[in-house]
Amino acid sequence: MPKIDGKRLLADLNRIRDFGRYKTGVHRPHLSPQDVESRRWLSDRIREAGLEPVIDGVGSVFGRSSRPGAKLLVGSHSDTQPNGGWLDGVMGVIYGLELARAFNEDAQARALGVIEPVSWADEESAYLSFLGSRSYIGEIVDAEISGARSRDDGTPLTEALERAGFAGRPRIQFEPGRHKAYLEAHIEQGGVLEHEKKRIGVVTTIVGSHQYRIVFEGQQNHAGTTPMRLRRDAGVALTRLCTDIETRFAAIAGPHTVWTTGKIQLTPGVPSIVPGEAEMLFQYRDPDPNILTRFSDALVELVAEASRRGPCRITVERRSRSTPMAMDAAVQDALEAAARRHVKDGWRRMHSGAGHDAQIVAKKLRAGMLFIPSIGGVSHHWSEDTAAEDIVLGAQVLADAAETILRN
Amino acid sequence: MPKIDGKRLLADLNRIRDFGRYKTGVHRPHLSPQDVESRRWLSDRIREAGLEPVIDGVGSVFGRSSRPGAKLLVGSHSDTQPNGGWLDGVMGVIYGLELARAFNEDAQARALGVIEPVSWADEESAYLSFLGSRSYIGEIVDAEISGARSRDDGTPLTEALERAGFAGRPRIQFEPGRHKAYLEAHIEQGGVLEHEKKRIGVVTTIVGSHQYRIVFEGQQNHAGTTPMRLRRDAGVALTRLCTDIETRFAAIAGPHTVWTTGKIQLTPGVPSIVPGEAEMLFQYRDPDPNILTRFSDALVELVAEASRRGPCRITVERRSRSTPMAMDAAVQDALEAAARRHVKDGWRRMHSGAGHDAQIVAKKLRAGMLFIPSIGGVSHHWSEDTAAEDIVLGAQVLADAAETILRN
Numbered sequence: 001m002p003k004i005d006g007k008r009l010l011a012d013l014n015r016i017r018d019f020g021r022y023k024t025g026v027h028r029p030h031l032s033p034q035d036v037e038s039r040r041w042l043s044d045r046i047r048e049a050g051l052e053p054v055i056d057g058v059g060s061v062f063g064r065s066s067r068p069g070a071k072l073l074v075g076s077h078s079d080t081q082p083n084g085g086w087l088d089g090v091m092g093v094i095y096g097l098e099l100a101r102a103f104n105e106d107a108q109a110r111a112l113g114v115i116e117p118v119s120w121a122d123e124e125s126a127y128l129s130f131l132g133s134r135s136y137i138g139e140i141v142d143a144e145i146s147g148a149r150s151r152d153d154g155t156p157l158t159e160a161l162e163r164a165g166f167a168g169r170p171r172i173q174f175e176p177g178r179h180k181a182y183l184e185a186h187i188e189q190g191g192v193l194e195h196e197k198k199r200i201g202v203v204t205t206i207v208g209s210h211q212y213r214i215v216f217e218g219q220q221n222h223a224g225t226t227p228m229r230l231r232r233d234a235g236v237a238l239t240r241l242c243t244d245i246e247t248r249f250a251a252i253a254g255p256h257t258v259w260t261t262g263k264i265q266l267t268p269g270v271p272s273i274v275p276g277e278a279e280m281l282f283q284y285r286d287p288d289p290n291i292l293t294r295f296s297d298a299l300v301e302l303v304a305e306a307s308r309r310g311p312c313r314i315t316v317e318r319r320s321r322s323t324p325m326a327m328d329a330a331v332q333d334a335l336e337a338a339a340r341r342h343v344k345d346g347w348r349r350m351h352s353g354a355g356h357d358a359q360i361v362a363k364k365l366r367a368g369m370l371f372i373p374s375i376g377g378v379s380h381h382w383s384e385d386t387a388a389e390d391i392v393l394g395a396q397v398l399a400d401a402a403e404t405i406l407r408n
Numbered sequence: 409m410p411k412i413d414g415k416r417l418l419a420d421l422n423r424i425r426d427f428g429r430y431k432t433g434v435h436r437p438h439l440s441p442q443d444v445e446s447r448r449w450l451s452d453r454i455r456e457a458g459l460e461p462v463i464d465g466v467g468s469v470f471g472r473s474s475r476p477g478a479k480l481l482v483g484s485h486s487d488t489q490p491n492g493g494w495l496d497g498v499m500g501v502i503y504g505l506e507l508a509r510a511f512n513e514d515a516q517a518r519a520l521g522v523i524e525p526v527s528w529a530d531e532e533s534a535y536l537s538f539l540g541s542r543s544y545i546g547e548i549v550d551a552e553i554s555g556a557r558s559r560d561d562g563t564p565l566t567e568a569l570e571r572a573g574f575a576g577r578p579r580i581q582f583e584p585g586r587h588k589a590y591l592e593a594h595i596e597q598g599g600v601l602e603h604e605k606k607r608i609g610v611v612t613t614i615v616g617s618h619q620y621r622i623v624f625e626g627q628q629n630h631a632g633t634t635p636m637r638l639r640r641d642a643g644v645a646l647t648r649l650c651t652d653i654e655t656r657f658a659a660i661a662g663p664h665t666v667w668t669t670g671k672i673q674l675t676p677g678v679p680s681i682v683p684g685e686a687e688m689l690f691q692y693r694d695p696d697p698n699i700l701t702r703f704s705d706a707l708v709e710l711v712a713e714a715s716r717r718g719p720c721r722i723t724v725e726r727r728s729r730s731t732p733m734a735m736d737a738a739v740q741d742a743l744e745a746a747a748r749r750h751v752k753d754g755w756r757r758m759h760s761g762a763g764h765d766a767q768i769v770a771k772k773l774r775a776g777m778l779f780i781p782s783i784g785g786v787s788h789h790w791s792e793d794t795a796a797e798d799i800v801l802g803a804q805v806l807a808d809a810a811e812t813i814l815r816n
Contacts (some may be wrong), residue, residue, distance in 0.1 A: 109692075135570045190633030207632065211679060222787055223668035224615065224693050224761035228661070239650035246644060253636070260631035261643050262679040269688045271619060271670040271727075271798050272789060274632045285632050353632035377638075379630055380681060384572030 002102035002109035002399045006392035009098045016041065016078065016094065017086045026086050026383025029152065030079040030122035031059060031129070031160040037276065042119055043094065049101045053172065057169040058145070058163065059121035062130035063100055070113030071404050072098050073179040074367070074398070076186060077123035077132065082152070084124070085187075085384025087391075093119040095395045102399055113406040116179070120357045125238040126150060127157040129320075133360035135171045174364045179278050181366040181405050184358040185398050187386050191377025192350060198337040199390055200347035200397055201371030202332050202355070203309055206359040207256070207351055209285040210322040214241070218269065218312040220276025227300055234278035235266045237312035242280070244302050250286070252298060254291040256351060259284035287324045287351040324391060325359040331405060333370030338400035339370075342393060371396050410517035410807045414800035419507045423500065424449065425485065425494045433790025435495050437560065438487040438530035439467060439568040446486055451502070451529055453654025458508045459524065467529035467569065468540035468552070469506055478521030480812050481587040481773070482507050482806070485531035485540065485592055485765060490560070492532070493595075493792025495799075496581070500593040501527040503803050512809055521814040524587070528624040528765045534558060535565040539727075541768035543579045546607035568723065583774045589739055589774040589813050590767040593806050595794050598757060605797055608747040608755035608805055609779030610740050614767040615664070615759060616700050617693040618730040622649070626720040628676065630685025642686035645720035650688070652710050657692070660706060661700040663738070664759060667692035676753045695732045695759040731766040739776030739813060746808035748779075750801060777807050 019041065020027045020034030028034045038060050043053035053061035061078075067073065075209035077090025085095035096117030103109040120132030127148045148157040161167040188194075193201050242261055249259050261282050271286045286297050300316065307314040332349070339347035350371065358367045372394035375385045427449065428435045428442030436442045447469050451461035457758065459471035469486075482498025504525030506541075512518040528540030537555045542548045556565035569575040601609050606738045626642035630738065650669055657667050671691050674683035692703050707724065715722040740757070747755035780802035783793045 015764060041756065051479065068528065101600065123735075148554060170502065189630050191638065192633075192635075209632070220789070221785070222597050222762060223691065224666065225596065225600075225763075225787070226666065226785065227598075227664075228599075228658075228666055231669070234433065235672065236650070237656060239647040239672075240654070240668070242644070243645035243651040244646070250636075257633075258636055259684055260641070260680070261647070262631060262674065262681055263677045264647075264674050266644065266670065266672050269671045271691055272668070273670055274668055275670065281678055283631065315782065340641065353634075377629070377634065379633070381628070 001251065002099070002106040002403060003103050004098055004392060004395045004399050009094060009392060009395055010043065012097065014089060014095050016090055019059045020080070021372040022083050023382045024086065025084055025384060026080045027083050028080040029066045029082060029124065029126040031164050037081055038162045039119065042078065046117060047099055049097060050104055055166060055169070056174060057166060057171040058131050058164050059164065060136065060172065061119040062172055063117040065114040065116060067114055071179050072113065072402050072406060073118055073182045074115050074402065075118035075120065076184050078119040079122055079124050079126065081124050081380045083382050084380060085379055087384060087386055088189065088379050089123060089188045091187060091391065093117065095398055098395055099399050099402055105320045109403055112269045112403065113404060117221045123357055128153065130357060130360050133357035134370060137174050137360060139186050139360070151184050157366055164408050167286045179365055181328065182358065182361045183331070183367065183368055183398060183402060185370045185372070185394055186356060187374045187384070188371040189354050189374055189379035193371065194375065194377060195385070196348065198346050198348045199343050199373060199393060199405040201350045202339060202347060203327050203352050203369035204332065205287040205327065205351045205370060206325045206356055207285040207353050208289060208322050209283055209355065210292060210296060210321045211283040211319040212299065213317045213319055214280050214282055215315050215317070216278040216312045218276050218308070223272045223274050226274055231274055231310040233274050234312050236274040237306065237314065238264065238278040238280055241302065241306050241314065244306065248298055248302060252294055254286055254288055256289055257284060257295070258353060259285045265317060284354055289324055307357065322355065322359065324363050327358070327362065327368045328366035331366055334401040334404040335368055335397065337404065341400060342397055370394060372388060409794060410514040410811060411506070412506055412510055412800060412803045412807055413806065417502060417800060417803055418796055420453065420502050420505065421499060424498055430491050430536065431536065431790045432494065433492055433595065434488045434793060435491050436488040437490060437532065437534040437811035439534065439753060443487055444572045452507055457505060458512055459508060460579065463574060465579040466539050466543045467572065467574050468544065468580065469527040470580055471525040473522040473524060475522055475657055477633055479519065479587050479588045480523050480743060480810050480814060481526055482523050482810065483526035484530065484592050486527040487530055487532050487534065489510045489532050489788045491790050493789060495595045495792060495794055496787050497531060497594060498798065502526065503593045506803055507807050507810055517811055520811065523810060529639070530764055534560065538768050541765035545582050545768060545772045546732060547768070549550060550750050554661055556583060572722040587773060589776065590737065591739070591768065591776055591810060593778045593780070593802055593807060594764060595782045595792070596779040597782055597787035599731050599782070601781040602780065602785060603784065604756065606754050606756045607751050607781060607801060608759045610743045610747060610755060611735050611760050612757050612763055613695040613735065613738065613759045614733045615693040615695045616702060616730050616759055617691055617696060617763065618704060618729045619691040619727040620707065621725045621727055622688050622690055623687040623725070624720045625722050626684050629682040631680045631682050634682055639682055640719040641682050642720050643683040645714065645722060646672065647682060651712065652714065652753065656706055656710060657703065660702055662694055665692060665694045665699055665703070676696050693761055697732055712748055728768065735766070735769050735770065735776045736774035739774055741779050742809040743776055743805065744810040745812065746805045749808065750805055778802060
């Protein structure tokens with residue numbers, strides 16, 4: 001069995017934490033100076049592990065081996081949310097690096113095949129969500145890259161790639177037959193494992209999500225001189241729809257459905273003016289495509305009803321839609337067997353409520369995901385953390401599962 | 409009878425419109441370079457009218473006469489909302505100037521007394537709401553001025569006064585016995601006069617208003633990985649309270665009550681995060697103090713209920729509270745008689761849903777207000793406008809009423 005070096009793994013995780021350190025977390029959006037530096041550092045570690053490092057035309061980092069034989073692609077993303085956590089993404093990348101080393105150092109494992117680590121570009125959408133994995137499976141075209149800009153400051157992606165020295169490089173694409181599977185480990189980002197005292201989650205499905213922008217058109221007026229009966233208050237229309245959504249969605253939800261209004265904006269947004277316009281960003285997620293369809297129908301119906309009722313005109317615009325993606329059954333079984341070996345019943349199968357590069361890669365390649373607990377369920381925040389022994393355990397379980405997959 | 413010179417009045421209104429012109433409106437917040445320039449221009453016109461111009465320590469402009477005898481104070485404010493209208497405020501100031509000239513030019517009127525024009529500082533709250541009129545009646549202390557900052561860019565008020573050259577000047581205060589009354593004309597800022605085809609409004613009462621900031625404390629979480637049952641979504645708590653307010657307030661409202669949520673903010677305000685905090689700015693207005701109390705009680709009760717119900721903690725903070733202010737009965741009668749003379753039935757008594765300097769000055773001095781129609785009811789917007797003949801008519805009605813008040 002390949003043996004994870006826990007000390008080396010934790011040391012590398014803590015070293016890469018320095019690139020953009022923010023309090024106990026990290027600020028390392030894709031192509032920020034810290035991100036670019038961290039990708040060069042990762043390339044050096046990949047070379048030390050006996051692989052050829054390649055940073056491609058969008059900034060994804062690959063460790064490539066010219067050895068023939070079976071290969072697995074193992075990784076995640078090393079970019080972070082603004083002022084994000086120190087594990088979200090990069091833990092899975094360092095697992096890939098550590099697995100590559102562990103397999104290389106173990107004669108039996110080495111004979112089975114090669115682990116190729118990967119760090120995808122921009123999973124967190126500083127420019128384009130899932131940029132690296134979507135580019136890899138050919139889901140992104142050059143025009144999309146040319147048109148993309150930083151959500152933060154509007155810098156063109158092409159300019160940022162130029163500055164990083166990645167512009168003009170080829171984009172590495174999926175090669176049929178090169179890898180037997182893709183494995184990704186990640187912190188759970190929720191509180192289920194901790195709550196149930198489990199140490200390993202075997203992901204069954206990554207949820208699908210629908211994201212919408214809902215716009216309310218009313219009439220801007222003076223808040224003192226406009227009688228209630230003459231108002232077309234876009235804010236009132238918005239809060240009423242939100243309440244209707246809460247009631248209707250709670251009635252038709254499945255056991256795993258979640259829905260969220262993340263942003264509300266009233267225009268002009270000052271105390272003494274009746275809002276003439278309002279806007280909300282709304283999303284829901286579920287592992288079951290039928291439930292997603294049910295929600296989609298309900299939303300369209302609620303908006304149409306409310307718009308018809310007046311006095312504001314309401315329109316809904318779909319911003320994005322992803323379908324639920326099942327993880328490969330054999331990979332799930334391998335992860336489960338490995339987990340059972342190490343923690344007996346301390347594991348569970350579970351869906352992922354968050355999106356991951358694995359849902360993209362799975363369109364072309366058998367894929368599986370492993371979760372380890374998030375302390376307090378916290379993520380997308382600098383205070384995100386996981387116990388060191390859980391981090392080491394997760395890597396060993398992933399290594400064992402990788403061995404099984406390469407063997408079969 | 410003193411005779412308004414309509415051409416001169418409109419020419420002056422159009423001239424002062426140049427200070428901060430924005431599209432067909434004006435951007436002239438208190439103590440902006442355009443505002444300071446406009447106050448110097450006004451001082452020159454006041455001197456030409458045979459009065460001594462004084463700009464005081466907060467920027468209010470007074471026209472002072474040393475002649476003994478009866479005097480009226482007539483004006484409004486000449487600062488504007490950001491990108492505001494060309495009449496809101498300044499029309500009443502130019503009325504004051506024109507009345508001063510008309511009375512001075514008419515021997516009989518001149519014998520009755522003097523019109524002293526005024527332009528109050530900062531009615532629109534660039535630094536401190538009703539700064540000029542509150543300073544005049546002694547409702548403001550130096551410490552409040554020292555601590556005030558621009559709501560726009562945080563500049564200290566003292567620094568802006570220094571830059572304008574007004575710092576260190578005395579603040580002109582109310583002198584008992586100096587004026588028989590204060591008259592203020594203003595555009596209606598609503599659509600009632602236009603809708604009823606009336607040309608003059610005689611203000612009975614200026615509404616009282618209560619303004620609140622309501623804060624919701626929940627728990628920030630990942631919108632994909634946090635099950636609905638574990639959420640403490642501050643945004644959901646906010647929209648639910650808004651709906652509860654709509655229902656309860658509609659049930660207990662008087663015929664004139666208005667209530668408005670002008671601003672909503674969710675924190676962090678991004679699509680995939682359950683808002684951990686939310687905030688809304690809420691206000692209501694009514695001419696009847698009993699109804700204001702009823703609303704205040706209902707709001708406190710609704711918030712307490714919702715906070716008790718959970719899962720978010722809700723607190724309400726009062727930002728300001730004004731009591732309804734009745735206009736002087738004899739001044740109302742004088743305005744009505746003058747209106748009747750010019751337009752027969754084309755006038756009505758009405759309350760003011762917006763706040764005005766007259767509600768402040770009325771605490772010390774008999775006060776009255778006259779409204780003229782707003783086209784389409786629009787104000788606090790650069791497109792605000794009023795027909796030229798209504799502007800001239802309003803000034804003549806005000807002059808006639810002033811004559812009556814000085815005579816009695």
